[in-house]
Amino acid sequence: MWSLGVEEQFYLVWPGLFLGLVLLVRGTRHRNALAVLLLVIIGASLAWSVIQTRANPIWAYFSPLTRAWELALGALVAVLAAVAARVRPAWLIELLSLCGIAGIMVSALVLNSSTHYPGSAVALPVISTALLIAAGCANQRTFVGRALALRPMQWIGARSYSLYLWHWPFLIIAAEYLRHDLSAIQNTGLLLLALGATAITYRLIENPVRHARFLASRTRLTLAIGAVLVTVTVGTAQWQIATHYGTWNLLTTSIR
Numbered sequence: 001m002w003s004l005g006v007e008e009q010f011y012l013v014w015p016g017l018f019l020g021l022v023l024l025v026r027g028t029r030h031r032n033a034l035a036v037l038l039l040v041i042i043g044a045s046l047a048w049s050v051i052q053t054r055a056n057p058i059w060a061y062f063s064p065l066t067r068a069w070e071l072a073l074g075a076l077v078a079v080l081a082a083v084a085a086r087v088r089p090a091w092l093i094e095l096l097s098l099c100g101i102a103g104i105m106v107s108a109l110v111l112n113s114s115t116h117y118p119g120s121a122v123a124l125p126v127i128s129t130a131l132l133i134a135a136g137c138a139n140q141r142t143f144v145g146r147a148l149a150l151r152p153m154q155w156i157g158a159r160s161y162s163l164y165l166w167h168w169p170f171l172i173i174a175a176e177y178l179r180h181d182l183s184a185i186q187n188t189g190l191l192l193l194a195l196g197a198t199a200i201t202y203r204l205i206e207n208p209v210r211h212a213r214f215l216a217s218r219t220r221l222t223l224a225i226g227a228v229l230v231t232v233t234v235g236t237a238q239w240q241i242a243t244h245y246g247t248w249n250l251l252t253t254s255i256r
Contacts, residue, residue, distance in 0.1 A: 103128025
């Protein structure tokens, strides 16, 4: 919910950037002006991320100001997609895609709970992802592109959002229940369970709701259902916080 909230805050600002540039920049230079503005946002937000991570790492992790550059970099790739599509020669595109996937894999191995995150460490996975996408704009048939196009990778990719939602509660709740760090075998088993839950909810909930003609033809009903679900979720969370505050306060005090 937090990461979606940060994204939505960026998406609210994003149209304003477009409109502001249309009013301020004349002619056909909108793309160039938008790229420059995004570079400024990227530089300022990344610098603030480094500063805030040193001063207040928790706030730096959750603040939209420190994370805006990650979304802005993706926006920059989109704005310059036509430019990326003209990148040549072929070996350079292959190199960019290999650097991108290598950076993502290294991030998975070296970033851990002791990493001062986001800070400057977040640059590795974010820039690597941007390189991979930019290379795909130029040529989708690179070695990495063909590997990611394999059916198992496509299967995971289609369900990645559901897996993103499921994996966190599985890992966190288990660790809280056992009161110790989980082993690699335990984490692997929990991730497999999360993958199973992902497959089930993707088939029985996510896709049926997303493609439901009944909801697609009834906008007001869809919005009403969404409002009810949000209200129930927030209400349940507040009730849980209120009823378990004493226990949580005692737990955090003992940890300190």
